[in-house]
Amino acid sequence: MSGEAMAISGFDEPWLGKWDHRFLDRAAVVxxxxxxxSSKVGAVLVRPDNTxxxxxxxxxxxxxxxxxHLYLDRDYKIATVIHAEENAILNSRDHSMVGYTLFVSGLPPCCSCASKIIQKGxxxxxxxxRKxxxxxxxxxxxxxxxxxxxxIVIDLFNSRTGRWRSVNEPDDLWIEEEVGTDPSQICGCAA
Structure with a gap:
């Protein structure tokens, strides 16, 4: 079986290939x-040759x-923590990241991380x-x-159903009821 996504009978969308599963699993370990x-997020940055x-x-x-105890001070934590996505980018020695894939164990990246993803190509x-x-x-x-x-292609994998889907617009995200939203909480990657 190749690392390419393959179609499953009865579904329009292909499933994630073995490399995708491997790197999502690795992100969960990281x-x-x-x-x-309260928030454990891992990220793995992968080259086009699957290294x-x-x-x-x-x-x-x-x-x-x-x-x-420092993680319990939410304001300090949000202001100081480096997100998993940022750390994966910072920990790479590669200058150009064009064609790379970033695997994230948690939710899709926040706006700050997305800016760095965009900037690096x-x-x-x-x-x-996840919700x-x-x-x-x-x-x-x-x-x-x-x-x-x-x-940038955004693929989301549901581990409970074994299905994945591509995000084509911002409203494709699965959002909890928006009751009692605290506007001061601005980031979801690692907060």
């Missing part, structure tokens, strides 16, 4: 390295105190198809809109 008790260019998880910058993002908390909905819609405008 997420376990995060010390954040790993970089890995990252959400956490404080290298060399800073990363004691568990990454061509595809694969994440899990986006309402407080992050607008941020993620903007992120998706920006990535789509740049031509």
């Amino acid at each position: 997420a376990t390295y995060s010390k954040d008790p 790993t260019a970089g890995e990252g998880f959400n956490g404080f910058p290298a060399g800073l105190d990363d004691s568990p 990454i061509s595809r993002v694969v994440a899990h198809d 986006v908390p309402a407080r992050w909905a607008q941020n993620m819609r903007w992120a998706v809109a920006n990535m789509l405008q740049k031509g």
Whole structure:
């Protein structure tokens, strides 16, 4: 079986290939390295030849105190944590990332991470198809809109059903009820 996506009888969409599953699984393992008790996110940046260019998880910058109690101060955490997607990009030695795929163990990237994905020329993002908390909905819609405008392919995989789907517009995200949204919560990647 090749690493290419293949059609499954009865579905219009192809399923993710073995390499996609491998790197999504690897991103989930990398997420376990995060010390954040509420959000563990991992990311794996992959070259077109299916070799790993970089890995990252959400956490404080290298060399800073990363004691568990610091993650409980939400304002400090949101202001200081480097997201998994950013860390995967920063941990790569590659300058150009054109044609690369970024695999994320959690939700699709936030607007800040999407800007870095766009800037580096990454061509595809694969994440899990999970319900986006309402407080992050607008941020993620903007992120998706920006990535789509740049031509980045966004594929979401639902591990419960084994199906995947491509995101074609910001409203394709699965959003929780938008009741009680706190506008001060601006990011969903690792918050």
